[in-house]
Amino acid sequence: MIFFRKNDDTPQAPEPGPQGLAERARAAELPPAAREAVDAELARLANTDPSAAEYAISTNYVELLLSLPWNAVTPDSLDLERAEAVLDASHAGLGQIKDRILEHLASRTMRQKSEAWILVVDDEPIARENLRHVLVREGYRVETAENGQAALERVRRFEFDLIVTDLKMDRMDGLQLLDKAKAVSPATKIMIVTGYATVDTAVRAIKTGAVHYLTKPIDLDEFRASVRGILAQRPAESASRSPILCFVGPPGVGKTSVGMAIAQAMGRTFTRMSLADLRDDAELRGHRRTYVGALPGRVISALRGLSVRNPVFMLDEVDKIGRDVKGDPAQALLEILDPEQNCRFVDRYMEVPFDLSGVFFIATANSTERLAGPVLDRMEVVPFTGYSEEEKIEIATRFLAPRQLREHGLTHPYPEFTREALQGIIRGYTNEAGVRGLEREIARVCRKIARVCLSEGKTGFAGDIAPDMAVSLLGPRRFSHETAGHGPQIGEAVGLVWSETGGEIVSVEVSRMRGASRLLLTGSLGEVLKESGQIALSHLRSNAVDFGIDPGFFSEHDIHIHIPAGGVSKDGPSAGLTMAVALFSLLSGRPTSPGMAFSGEISLSGRVLRVAGVREKLLAAVRAGITSVVLPMENAAEVEEAGRSMASLPRIVLVSEVRQALAAAFDAPSGPTPPEAKP
Template sequence: MLFFQKRTEGALPPAPTSDLEQLKARIASQELPFHAREAAKRELERLEKTDQSVAEYGVGLAYLDFLLGLPWVVATPDRLNLAEAEAVLARRHQGLGQIKDRVLEYLASRALRNVADFHVLVVDDEDIARANLEHVLRKEGYRVRGAANGLEALEEVRRWEFDLIVTDLKMDKMDGLELLAAARQVSPATRVMLVTGFATVDTAVAAMRQGAVYYLAKPVNLDELRSTVARLAGEKAAPTAFRSPVLCFSGPPGTGKTSVGQAIAEALGRKFHRISLAGLRDEAELRGHRRTYVGALPGRVLQSISRLGVRNPVFMLDEIDKIGKDFRGDPAAVFLEMLDPEQNGQFVDNYLEVPFDLSQVLFIATANDVRELSGPLLDRLEVVPFAGYSAGEKVGIAASHLLPRQLREHGLTHPYPVVTPQAIRAVVDGYTREAGVRNLDRELGRICRKLAKLRLEGTTPPGGQAVPAGGADATVVDEALIPALLGPKRFIREAAGSTPRVGVATGLVYADYGGEIIFVEAIRMKGTGQLLLTGSLGEVLRESAQTALSLVRSRAGELGLDPDLFATQDVHVHIPAGSIPKEGSSAGLTLALALISLFTDKALRPDVAMTGEITLTGYVLPVGGIREKVLAAARAGARQVILPEGNRTDALALAGTDGPELETLFVRTVFEALPLALVGD
């Protein structure tokens, strides 16, 4: 708990003239925690004994100026109107329901904790006495409930949290002292006032020893009761400091992690600050330098708080997974204290050397891959995954947010060009291949630059048309006009455009930057039964391929194959893009179907994508990253997706986000997937 000293009332002192007098006046006038005030006084006493010509004098002045400039008690009141906060989030971002719900849950918790009502429980076995006390306290504006005996009161305490219990001492079943002891065990923060007609010194001492805050004799003096309860309500301890959550937005680039942090700050009504951590290598950048060094500075966190002027901003720790590490220390280790709700209330900067409370700061970290974070640091973060956007979501984001901004930035406002949703969809499908919308934003910018040039030249795009809008002609950009503005398509829908081939299966994997499709190719040749694996495959993928081959060999009879066939042929499995390392446990089903297709000479449908790990007995196990993988299948033009039965719940949450043409199928074993993926089966 922080203790503050307030200046005394009185005549204003004369205006200070020297630096030390000004600092002394600031120390006397500012509301500071006790430890900060004592540190400032000690430093000021040292400066008064120091020659002004030495370097230490200037260092001390700078230290005191920084200490007194920190917002020790200044905080921005949170905007606790849920409807208004929800409107801000909806206006700034489309979709992202999970993230918005998490922010609104946080606001709801803050709103409930800030309720200022004072709750009183009146306990007396005399109905008239109890009713009179309830009536008096309700007239004073308190929330009052009653109980006829100690046992009934204890049940109320278990159901409600009361600020004060006013109880009679002598009651049947459970007296006031027994209720006092039991209530303190259930609700330690609840205060208890005893009222009795048999007041003695011994009972008063016993009550006070057990934790009673006041002792009243019957008949009750109502004025004394009112004043005592009013004093207790005024002394009501502030609720325990609400520990702000430490959120970590994890996902591919361009999915809106940083901008969502800004929207959260706007929704809360707090100040926002972003610190880029990419490439940070020096621990002192965060924790500060000790004042024994020349040119010592505070850490970037306290510097930012000092500039913002409030102790509860929203801090965006951007790219926390890109922090470096060398002989100067491990900067990520600083966050073990800074982000721990149990420790950051007493964060000590090396420069300040005085604890500063960071528990009210809302820290939001961003990372592309949380696997790069250490285990202890990850344990302190509440990871909120940002999945990629579906094509429909990208079209909506572009129409509502990206395109209007690009048109304004390029001066295309008198009138606005008309860009059809079909044109935006053509850009999404043919010119971008990403989980986020950053490249989509760039392509829309290219279109706007082309249109700006044509407008200045007074010409229309090749094949374009104009329609009247606001008294002027507005260019209409439709799907047919996109190639004239952006050139030929740079991406094709691989799965939809391929032909069925024997031994080639379409798989789905999760990479650092979202979901992707892969083509697993398998061929056989005369040999001695060896398995060759190429494509920069990791150890887990190699084991999955070996498991898939063993499964096919063990079920040769069911597949109509000669068991001796495997001893006379080698199998070569390749995943293209060999320069890119590949690792993971979700390609087992794809490998198994590619091998079955190879040995049975039956082609696989290229528009059926699949994911899932397999066991040696043929069961398909659930995997992660389902949303990203399904979105990747939709981008590639797949018509169906085969998923493990264990991922049915994950897939059902995506219903309707990727268009009706994408059908989701669920299997428990490899052999259930065969008729779904093989051509003609």
Template sequence: MFFKRNSKPIEEEIEQKSEESPLEKMRQQVKSAKLPGHAYDAAVKELDKLEKSDPSVAEYAIGLNYVELLVSLPWNISTKSHLELGRAKSILDSRHSGLDQVKQRILEFLAAKTLRQSVKANILIVDDEEIARNNMNHVLCKDGFSCECAENGIAALKILGASDIDLIISDLKMEGMDGYELLAEVNRSYPEIPVIMVTGFASVNSAVQAMKSGAAHYLSKPVNLNELRRTVAEVLDQKNLAEMGRGPILCFTGPPGTGKTSVGQAIAEALQFSFIRMSLAGLRDEAELRGHRRTYVGAMPGRIIMELKRAGVNNPVMMLDEIDKIGQDFRGDPASVMLEVLDPEQNVKFTDYYLDIPFNLSNIMFIATANDISRLPGPLRDRMEVIEFSGYTAREKCRIAEKFIIPRQLKGVGLQREGISFEPGAVGRIITEYTRESGLRNLEREIATVCRKMALLHLSDVSRKAAPKTIEADDIPGFLGPRRYVSSVGSRKPAIGITTGLVWTETGGEIINVEAVAMKGTGHLMLTGSLGDILRESAQAALSFIRSRADEYRIDDHLFSEQDIHVHFPAGAISKDGPSAGVTIFVALLSLLTGRPFRSDVAMTGEMTLSGQILAVSGIKEKLLAAQRAGIKVVVIPQQNKEELEVLPADVTAGLEVILIDNGNDAVPHVFTS
């Protein structure tokens, strides 16, 4: 009696425990997660293996975590784009002042990606029943779609070869070529076209077989026309979302502080997509991107899969920040992984080592940023469309400071309601005397320093009568101390053998000096200043050109054999290389050998050949901005850069006399004092 009375509660307790087991819960989650076929099979296979395993072993927890990851990934969850060009333009303008060419290019990029959604799809209906074809054709045409009809798979293939088809609706059982054969041929020859299968012989097995064969959806006959319309809309939306992510990968390149990352955020906001920023600076281990194999307890997926899990959608805007600073060592080459991630032909089936099954990354809109694009491997650079972010002019910096930086910093210290303002002359003085950069980061730091000191004054002065309301140019040294930068024009007088060049670095345009001296010797040329091979070759070519025309320049031939020449680039701790200093070296040597002083208000850039021809160089805008910051009055650049010069804004050339030259001799009348 005792055992009989209590047997039922014991059975219920055992049943309850069985229902609450982690594996049973996980099975229910797998069934309700709507996983794609290959992911569902992997999850079921892993659960079957776990049922035969002891929960106390380490592999049990690894397997359970793996299935949880499969369930939590956004295999089919997407964000629908809502792009309005007017709204996108207002967002870009409200976040950034200047960068007109960059914003124009981004709007073109977004417009090209989203215009496809406004074009009505062309649908191919394949069915051996004329009534069914006509009904589907009538309903879909009323919705604005363009439809073509075929009675079997053979006729459908002819239409596919002649027309641009966006979606196929196909019957399963047909004479000549049935739906399965047509689906296989479409997947082989037209993999970008989704197929919806329709059949009167509906069964679970036929539906599973159709989906495993690559069908986008499955409907049974007689077709519910409202369900058909809804299914067509869903499949086309998924196709449009996939096309949003495909196309050129944007790479924003330019000096630090020019707004590359924030423009990426503005793009995501304009599209109303999720935004993921993933910094790649210093990344050396390939497993950080591709994940670890599930062979030990600490194994983890790669950062790409983990970021998608956190985002909860499979089509975010993903910014790969500082892609030019990826490292490489014995743990692998992460840059090679990026070749697969950024290639639309490969990332459709990206395989994370931990996940061990393909995950489609083609829906993601990738945007990369880099300071120096030349550091990227050639194959990786070829996969991206480069958009250059140039530095800001002094006038643009003043506008940005007035519109964005000062209000933000005043709010940050609690002074936004105190009526404090900066005179334009005060901002201009901070720009010219306390910062020397292409971007805005140091400018923001200095303005933040002024605002913090103002906050201290307000707290110290209870009556708030001594604290100024308007900050003028003369007040700046009291807040920031002595000026840090002095115009290079006033820093030295015209000198023999010392010239000024313009170079481009990853931080923007820079001014460099080239110094040359002669001493008794045997005609040896010495080069110092942490120089690369290209700079050394430029110096050799410049000296050979001068020697070949010694009579023209009235230089005694004995000087070349009786003297050593030493050419030095100051700031020897900084590595220097590149061809654009060729004309600067030539003028420095010519000044030394002819005894003619070089003008201190002139700067030059240009690659020089052995015959004296001046070739085009890059970074003209950055170099002209550097000349402005240094107080240079005359800039000598190659004639071949004329077209680039003509499209520059007037702010860039303001206060500069730009001289174009074809040959090294053309520079001589403009660079010497006599």
């Protein structure tokens, strides 16, 4: 029989029970509040019977505090070129979002790589010059001031990391400078160096905000070590507060994957938590330990599992949080997301503050309508717009098709989706702003090809996937988008609308009949759309003479406004201009100019007001073959931004009044000439 001798150098696991926890507690680097809580709980455990229920509760509590990453952080990768390469390799388009992330990384890089600046203040030239010489040799950037008043003037114009000041000086002594400099620049550290040291002045200096107090003659080694220790905290403090972003956009536009790319670009750990239908605020804040089966909140639990306190933390579907008698979870987010509070976040289970300021929180939502105002106020909204057809084709070619081909074993060799096939899938089988549905359709094609290959005994499919092949595999097309192919009709105008699936065009139809001056609105319209119809009619009636309309017409006729597809609910503040144009077309007996679409809300006085979703509406116009689009003048910036990200735009006419829109819409102008169109 062979015996193996155990290696005595093998590290031993901590003993179970209070003794083992006490050893771990002594070795752990805990903040003062956590140290006090652990010591108190260990003292209670020492006097508790292990068979009692309280014993397990206390043990679990101490285990949690000892396992949390109080000081463990992942250093940021601040290489902007690498970060840009990661974002470009993982996502097509999204230029504005990528710029925002790179700007954040650039600001962190500037802050962390900036040199330390020190201001030396002393009324003795020799002492001042000696300190400056010592600090310069240590590699710091140093400026000097001959008294407190001169130093204060420099602090007002320049931010210093550290001020080294004498105590007794003419015009303004060190304590006065300390008080006034902290008011001007709270982040600046101040060290007092004096030959008139007393216990009273030392106590007053520390209470006022000094971080160190040295007596003359100075021990240079002690002075260097003190300065080095003070400035060593500077990078950690500059990087302690992370931004809180809220990605808002329709489904499938890449909000979650962008968050993952941010974590990869920064070199941080990524975690995601879905808040959809979260109803109990204890899920975020934790349960009090008095409850049976109490647990910490999901945020603290996630950080415990990650073992770092500065991950990229995605709060997904934040606009779908529920609410019931157990509390409002959205209000629990205030303490988590508020930069002024989350540095001391208190979980109910822990009852000890934990610093969340280093966490890079990213919330995602489809819209901001359901977000509580205080929660929204604490986040920086980053809008995600829908993709154009060109961008969808590029995304499918670079990412979606290769991934699905690999997942379905079609790699020997790779089939290739032609551009026309992808275009046909996008137009006939998807109706979305993002690309989630497009990837599902590509997966359907791959599954059907894999089945055909197996039935024919082939190991792969060689060749291109053409449009006719895609249609034969996917079957009849499921979506047909409205087009501007038919000629203009009297009493009809084409409007541009936005929905969660992207932009669309709709026809607004108006007819008249004998009646008693009633306005009928049909098409499953919401209250805002109904009000837009009332405003459009009231504006035309109040200015009937100016528009060349018989004022007596309205008292003898009913007017019916209809938007087709009545089975689909419609609402929103952007159809007023389209309704006004359709009404004027009916009342004047003239059709609108061919290939023209409108979007804008109007006021009773005839002003054309700003609308949202301009890029999605322009994408819909391009897809439908619209040649001219009339938009509010207030949307000029969005039109310019869309022009930079879209390959081609229709002719854009920007208007500020209804008269200008009518002048652009009809062959025989009425009113002033519209502003010159921008290509």
